[in-house]
Amino acid sequence: MQSLLNILRLTIKELRAFRRDKVMIVLMIYVFTLAVWLVSSAASTEVRDLTVAVVDEDHSPLSTRLIDAIRGPLFKAPELLTAQQADQAQLDGKYVLVVEIPPDFERDLRAGREATLMVFVDATAVAFAGNGSSFIQHVLSQEVSDYLSPGTSSASALNVVLRSRFNPNMTGEWFASVMQLMNSITILMLILSGSSMIREREHGTIEHVLVMPVRPHEIVLSKIFAMGAVILAASVASLLLVVEGFMGVPVSGSLGLFALGTGLYVIAVGSIGLMLASFTHNMGQYGLLVIPVIIVMILLSGGMTPLESMPEWLQILMRTISPAPHFVIFAQAVLYRGAGIGLVLNELAMISGMSLVALALVLARFRKILS
Template structure:
């Protein structure tokens, strides 16, 4: 009986403290503006801005052959992959490449068509501005393929696919390879990580800077009630922003088809947010101002995002690094969970392992925060 009464009292304290935290967040106009911006405008803009797809790539052509073939080769460089090519002479091409005016410059040497008809070796020169690594590499690949196919058509050579095997590609879950479908969801996940760390840590720093932590300490509440209330308030705000952003920005404005269960995604996101909020509180416990907290949290955010598998495949990392990051960070598990649920429509049976891993990390982070918080209170 006494244990049940104590539990009810503890839950009541947590709910009251959570309301206090939500009121504090409501009073922080700058934080609310940041949350709205990140989950709406930033998500939409980044989805369309961060892309390595080839579109209107700046090109130029140096035609020293002036043959029918050279004109046909220049004509295949057309939108939407490439901007309409600019005709340059060799000296202008060298200067343009140094100025960064064009990413790709195609040079067709004199007697190019004549050499090919005579059976002699002929070379096309493609100068690439490799300072734009991704666009240069993809652009060069597309350009090489276009030129090769046009030369084959011009001389009526057998096509590349005229062999005994016909290879058919089927793109699952993103048939048109639309980059915004991937970028928007990854940006949403990054926003969850960044704002959860900042919001949870700021709740602790705010108490110290405003001197209200002393008021909380004299209240008949326990350390775990204070910590859980801060995590719960952060989770409610971030989850609400995430769901609204997923429905109205990612799904409605950008047009990403969400294949899986929204309820399952919310459940997994809640577990992940609890783990990240615990980490944020832990970092805040070592600092006494927002400036110190910012300096401490920035490298943590960078490492968690870069090594989450959302920007680069986890499989491309060294095996030892994969093992470490999968053990200490919930981010790669959340990336796998989110991609599986939202893109592939997976159910609990397929993502239960990731949710279990995030739950274990959340429990471990919460336990460490409670130990640290008790030390702060005793001090």
């Protein structure tokens, strides 16, 4: 009971110290609000509103229909230009795509002759050029097929119907916003847990703590619980107010289950942060040490690129040494697919096991330092 009281008192001390750290408070507010929106929405790489110019030298009903087929949300309304105007406009970077419909295009197709429709692509915009050219090719070929042979596709032997579950419109913002929230939890928990120890050293208050009748595990747990509580509260608030409320991203799963998994995860990450802090003496050293750890944990967590695309040995390694892949799998299952605890029990067990291992290692390190 006395140990629990000591942990509670030290936790309150850590929260008071955090409250006085205005820079960290501003950083947390920014990361869980504006940064989530900027990364997932404002800096989106989705193909939308592509600029298109059309050189129509056919002036047939088919060419008119092709021009009408180029519409939002993938494309902006196309501009009709002459060939010389289109060349100059693309040189000036005004249009990503230029569609040139040659003379007698419809007449040649109806006569069974070969007809060529050209699409000029500004490949300096790599993402737009690759995806945009594929999209406009599909749109134009489908429109030509429907115009010349209406009903052909419905009469074919195979009719493939695609239905996208959990994200029907394939909106990248839905995925990016939640994954950015997961990354923010990892980054801030590493920074706050480690900086709480570095701050004690730089301000000279660590000596005051060491002469108090407290044990190493009480110091460690109080720092993890204090910073973990702040991160957990901020992440849940961001999920409800920013992701679901402001951005309109539907959250399907249980908020309580998400909070449980996040609580276990912040304990593991906080322990890693304290472990790294035990090898440094100031914030400069800690920053240099923690940056590569953050990069590896985020890039190889499966939140930015699928784990399946990585070499098998790397998948096994990351699942063994890092709790981040298990947390990403857990968060995606709960928040996207509405999974219950039975489906994510294995991931929760892995995160819990890693939390215990990380706590044991950091406690052993702190006992060695204090002795």
